Amino acid sequence: MDSIRVHDKNFVPYLTDAEIQEIVKETALRIYEDYKDEVPVFIGVLNGVIMFFSDLLKYYPGECEIAFIQMSSYVGTESTGIVYQKMELTKEVKDRHIILVEDIVDTGNTVESLFKYFKETQRPKSVKLASFLLKPEIYQKDFKLDYIGKEIPNKFVLGYGLDYDELGRNLPNLYQLEDGQINH
Ligand code: 5GP
Ligand code: MG
Ligand code: MG
Numbered sequence: 199m200d201s202i203r204v205h206d207k208n209f210v211p212y213l214t215d216a217e218i219q220e221i222v223k224e225t226a227l228r229i230y231e232d233y234k235d236e237v238p239v240f241i242g243v244l245n246g247v248i249m250f251f252s253d254l255l256k257y258y259p260g261e262c263e264i265a266f267i268q269m270s271s272y273v274g275t276e277s278t279g280i281v282y283q284k285m286e287l288t289k290e291v292k293d294r295h296i297i298l299v300e301d302i303v304d305t306g307n308t309v310e311s312l313f314k315y316f317k318e319t320q321r322p323k324s325v326k327l328a329s330f331l332l333k334p335e336i337y338q339k340d341f342k343l344d345y346i347g348k349e350i351p352n353k354f355v356l357g358y359g360l361d362y363d364e365l366g367r368n369l370p371n372l373y374q375l376e377d378g379q380i381n382h
Contacts, residue, residue: 202373204365209356209373213348218358218372221347222250222330226257229297229328229345237261238295240328243312244268244285245367246301249359250330250347254299265289269308281311287320296322301359302331303346306339313341331355 199211213221229238240258242251244266255264268285298312309327316325328345335352337343356362357369366373 199371201376202369204356204362207362207379208376209362209366210376211371212350212355212374213358213372215370218370219253222253223257225328225330225345225347226254227259229254230258230260232326233262233295233297234260236295237263238297239263239265239289239291239322240297240299241287241291242266242299243301243308246359246361247299247330248367249370250301251299254328263289263294265291267312269311271308279305279307281307283311283315291316291320291322293321293323295324296320296326297345298325298327300327300329302333302355303327303329303343304333304336306337306341309341309343310339330358 199214201208201210240255240262242264245268265288267287269281270284271279271281296316300309303309313325316322326344329343330347332343332346332349333352334349354375356366356373358372359367361367
């Protein structure tokens with residue numbers, strides 16, 4: 199894997215496609231252990247989750263349904279702290295077991311908004327969260343993060359669905375912002 203340049207910044211290789219697939223497979227099986235006797239609804243939080251969502255479903259061996267919602271808080275490589283809901287939920291999930299699926303949990307602002315939205319307006323039977331990545335040094339909330347693929351250091355990552363100003367989502371591998379580059 200080579201380093202790449204996206205917009206004005208350099209990114210170095212961090213996880214290969216093969217390493218990612220192992221993480222996702224293991225995460226899917228952990229979820230299945232808890233939902234064997236249910237038909238959960240996986241709710242993908244767009245856009246960053248696309249790759250993780252699709253791979254997670256491929257490795258999930260049980261029955262399930264899917265829906266999408268769109269949230270946004272990032273501009274460039276920095277969180278604005280304000281979370282917007284950009285798209286309505288695509289399915290009714292009242293009285294259903296739902297699993298919110300995120301690409302990455304950073305400050306936890308998005309997760310907090312999601313939990314609040316679902317509990318107050320959708321009345322599901324249960325809500326859990328699965329995220330491909332977590333930056334534990336930054337996470338500030340008390341919400342239980344049920345299924346985490348991998349904990350990573352506090353560096354901006356790109357690829358496998360995650361963008362830098364909308365570029366890089368289609369990269370099958372994951373990259374890290376190169377050291378020494380200003381993080382904004
Ligand atoms: P939070 O609300 O937890 O601070 O951030 C959640 C969202 O910010 C993620 O779902 C993701 O879209 C974006 N985000 C957080 N960290 C990164 C990162 O390192 N790289 C990219 N590309 N997006 C990130
Ligand atoms: Mg996200
Ligand atoms: Mg983004």
